[in-house]
Amino acid sequence: MSDTLAITLRGVVKRYGSNTVLRGIDLDIRHGEVTCLIGPSGSGKSTLLRCMAFLEEHDAGLIRVAGDPLGFDAARNRLPQTEIARVRRNIGMVFQQFNLWPHMTALGNVAEGLRQVLRLPKRQAQERAMAHLTRVGLADRASYYPSQLSGGQQQRVAIARALAMDPKIVLFDEPTSSLDPELTGEVLNVMRSLADDGMTMVVVTHEIGFAAHVAQHLVFLDEGQVALEGRAGDVFAQPWHPRLRQFLETYLDRGASVLLG
């Protein structure tokens, strides 16, 4: 049964000092689905996503990726670094700040893992990297350095870098939040085409439109807990949930203020 689940979280708790950010999260991420995590800022959605990549270490609970425990086993023993790396290999990560390596070209960024981790010969690594750059529409920018690319282009290179390692699941941490509004479209289009290809994706986003149209699975987090989850259409059809309603209204207000501007 667990092999139909890409990621499972059971009772996941994360604290920073006395501040409990995640208060016992239970969540299943299914293969081939796009799961969007939405919620007000401070609700713990980015922390939750980072826990799924073990970039944050959860303080309690169990996370399984493709069936295997991530970071700690069920008895709360810390797993060896090699095992953490092995389980993490299932996961690709796309960050809000792109985090491209500035001293490598776009091609170099995408080829790095192929060369250093998969140990592919240079030519083969570059060909594969090029194929992924082509997929995100940046074949003609292969020799550019990150400083020579726009934010949207950098984020697309970062997506190609994550895809090049052939992950089972790609995690997106607010992938368009540091982009100018006119550049978010190109990144969302790449993500949409990934979703159409059946990639398993978990996306922390403020793009409610993307969540409504692309996600199959919607999770509304509030104060470190899953307040509401389900099929995207069902969740948005429940505006009677007071916190969700309040959250969505801030979006409507923002939109309205732009219109009335």
Add this chain to the structure above:
Amino acid sequence: MSDFSALREAMPEIVDGLWLTLAMWLAASALGLVLGLAIALARRFGPVWVDRPLWAVVGVIRGTPFLVQIFLLYYGGPFIGLELDPTPAGLGGLALYGAAYFSEILRGGLLAIPPGHVEAGMCIGLSRLQIVRRIMLPEMTLLVLPASVNMFVVLLKETAVLSIITVPELTMAVTGFGSANFAFSQAALVLAIVYWTLTELTGGLGRLLERRLDRFKLA
């Protein structure tokens, strides 16, 4: 006319002094840079019991005049069985002095690397060593370039202090000539011009290098 013949006589010594200055400067810079990198990495990645003593040593070196350090090493060394000739003592002292400053510059560079760049490496599956070698060291180098060029210039000027323990470098040679011929201020002027020319050249090279590396800057 007699001034010129005296100068001609002293010239080989002055030229030797210039070469020795350049050699001491480059050797101390290279040694200081390597030792400084080792200290920076040990303090950044090592346990507390490595970090603390290094913190103390670096603090002492940065908190005392180089002149005093070189006196201690050269005149105080024999009391603990460390008897060095002037030139090796000067080289070792200058290298240690440079290492203390370089270690702080490089450590600052390591700390200034955006944590996300390291996380991206972890998510790709790079090992710790690969992350240091492939991501952190190159990014650190870019970040510390201006401060490092500055430090090279400082080390060049501090070679003059080595004349005090009779290292026959440029300052020693030129002031020797100056006092033998009662031309102190002329000698000082010549020294100022030579050092300033060298530091300007170094700074220019640094700026050139910075421009060449500009496209690697953090976006």
